[in-house]
Amino acid sequence: MIVLGIESSCDETAVSIVEDGHHVRSNIVSSQLAKHAPYGGVIPELAAREHLKSIGPVYEQALSEAQLTRDDIDAVSVTYNPGLLPALLVGLTFAKGLAATLDKPFIGISHFLAHVYGSFIGKQDILENSDSYPMIALVVSGGHTALILINEDGSARIVGQTLDDAAGEAFDKAAKILNLPYPGGPVIDKMSKSGNAQAVHFPRGLCPSPGHNVKPENRLNFSFSGVKTALLYHIKGNSDLSKEIVCPEFSESQLADIVASYQEAIVDALITKTFRACNDYDSKTVVVCGGVACNSRLREKMASAAAAAGLELVIAEPKYCTDNAAMIAGLAYYYLKEGQTSKFDLDAVPRLQAFKSVPFTR
Structure with a gap:
């Protein structure tokens, strides 16, 4: 067909x-x-x-x-x-x-x-293997950051999502703050390769840390507004954030350290929540997709974490x-x-529509 x-x-x-x-x-x-x-x-x-x-x-x-x-x-x-x-x-x-x-x-x-x-194009064997289920899919892009539980019978639901900015949006906003080109994600990814990811500590949104507990209902949710605010504080010191943002001049190495540290905070949060969901739902496969899945650091750390957890990793080809x-x-x-088609009165819908299943597991 x-x-x-x-x-x-x-x-x-x-x-x-x-x-x-x-x-x-x-x-x-x-x-x-x-x-x-x-x-x-x-x-x-x-x-x-x-x-x-x-x-x-x-x-x-x-x-x-x-x-x-x-x-x-x-x-x-x-x-x-x-x-x-x-x-x-x-x-x-x-x-x-x-x-x-x-x-x-x-x-x-x-x-x-x-x-x-899109992660499974050319990988039909994984979809047809009952040992691949259940799956946890991380959809991470400029518009979305969410975790989806997918079962062998096709039932599917969101088990975690961002409460504010999407991860890709957080990269773009950081680039704008630092006067870097748009879109920010690829630029930050490239610059980070020469930076020290431990140079600056940025918060991992909704991840437990000393003195900070996460509410049970946010166990699998994300938040990236805090890391953006932390970046603002870092470049402006203790000055008034309500005033116009004027990014100071950084050396090439300083800027590389900042973006590498910022990227690491976002990637760590994505990894933490994804594998927490895999553990909660006894997942056999972890799927990573969306525009931010092109990020080389995310792909690297996902591969390491999946290997350590003994899970199959499926990441979409960059294209x-x-x-x-x-x-x-x-x-x-x-x-x-399945015989499912749409009528010609179908309208465009800006927001994500609720779903209960996916058709490609059957």
Whole structure:
């Protein structure tokens, strides 16, 4: 079955064609990074305008690379939640028009759950192995930081999530404070390689520490607002934080130490909570996905922690960590196998929709 997927939830216009859920025939992504970088973040209306310009050519390129015509498409899938509303609407409208024109099934996909599935593209054997369950999946990106429990019968639920900033957002905010380029995550990752991660102590949000206990209900939750505030205090000393932030001049080595220490605090919190969840739910597999899963320090420490715990680790390939449409089309295949499709009155939803199951374990 050949499924075309469309992704436009933020600032990447992506179209992919995937056969039988795992064979990626094409995966085209058009980035708007250069358009948004001057603003230090994504501007929703600008993103939508760029999607409108790009989606047609990206669609044609995806067909060409897959060596297919539109008549070869068996179904059309698209992200409909969560994301930036103006951006979502561009992809959703295009997908509906294409599905109606071709008279093919139409499937709306959760971008959040698609990130989880993206870790398993080309790894079908893990999904089909009953010994892989239960799984704990860490979805970590600019918009989300959450832990999902996935059972062999497909039942799934969030068992922990951020109470404030997402991890990727914390990286971007730090970069802005330190006058580093946008997006902050890749820049901080690269700079940290030459820094001392123990040079500055930053708090590990909602993680127990001497004199600080964590409420039971926050055992698996995250918080990254505190580490951002600690960074502000570090660069401003004891001065008034309500005043305009003016980052002092740091030497290259000082800056490397600061970002390495900041990154270490975020990564440590992610590791601590993830493996605490694995222990609580007797997980056999830990999954790491989303844009922040590209972070080299997170990948390194996840590998070490999984090996020490005797757990199988599944981390998405970098090209499937960041926003892409292969994860959309791949996940849609499993919904189609179950006979689940969407109606054309499906609307874009900016917020994450509640879910109770995933289709790809069965």
